[in-house]
Amino acid sequence: MRLFPPGPSLKLLLSLLWCLAAVSCIHCGRKSPGIEMPAAVRGVLDLRNWDFTQHSLLKLDGEWEFCPGRSINPSDFAQGENRKGCGFIQVPGLWRGRTVNGLVIPGEGAGTYRLKILSGPDKKAKVLILHRVFSAYSLWINGALVDTRGRIDRNSNVAEDYIFVHNRRYYSFTPEEGDNEIVLQVFNYGHGSGGIDRSI
Numbered sequence: 001m002r003l004f005p006p007g008p009s010l011k012l013l014l015s016l017l018w019c020l021a022a023v024s025c026i027h028c029g030r031k032s033p034g035i036e037m038p039a040a041v042r043g044v045l046d047l048r049n050w051d052f053t054q055h056s057l058l059k060l061d062g063e064w065e066f067c068p069g070r071s072i073n074p075s076d077f078a079q080g081e082n083r084k085g086c087g088f089i090q091v092p093g094l095w096r097g098r099t100v101n102g103l104v105i106p107g108e109g110a111g112t113y114r115l116k117i118l119s120g121p122d123k124k125a126k127v128l129i130l131h132r133v134f135s136a137y138s139l140w141i142n143g144a145l146v147d148t149r150g151r152i153d154r155n156s157n158v159a160e161d162y163i164f165v166h167n168r169r170y171y172s173f174t175p176e177e178g179d180n181e182i183v184l185q186v187f188n189y190g191h192g193s194g195g196i197d198r199s200i
Contacts, residue, residue: 096193
C-alpha cells in the first residue's frame, strides 16, 4: 500500500470533519434545554414521571446509600442492625477521604452502594452501564446477582488484569413498576481509592 500526503482539498475536508465532530461532542454533553434531570436523594431515585420515550439516556447520579468497610447482600438490608454505620455518599466519586457517619474512609477496603429506584408502568428493558468502578465489584439488580468482576478477596494470590475497569460493561434488565433496587458491592485492594469513578 502506498501513502500520499493529503492535497489542499483533502486537508480542507478533514478540517471540516474535525470541526463537525468537535461541535457534536459539545452538544452530546449537554442536557436538553428545560429538562431537569432527576437525581438520587438519600438513596432514592424517583423516575415515576420520567418519560424514557422522549429522554432515553439518564444518569443515576446523586446520593446513594453507602455502607463503608462492609460487603452487604441485598437481603441483609431488610434487617436494621445490618445498616448500622451506613450513610449516604455522592455518586460518581471515589471514596477515599470521604466522611460517612463521622468515619473517614481509607482508600483500600470494601463498601456497599445501594440505590432504590421508583419506576412507573414502563415495562421496556433498560441497560445499565458500568464504567471505571475501582477495582472489583459484584452487581445485584432486584435481588439477583448479575455479575462479579475482579479480585473480591483480599487474600487471593491470583494476578488480576484490571482492563475491565476501563471498559464499559452493559447489563440489561426490565424494571418493575414500583420499587427497584441496585446493590453494588465494591472491593479495592490495589488502587489508590475505591469507588464509582463515572456516572452509571
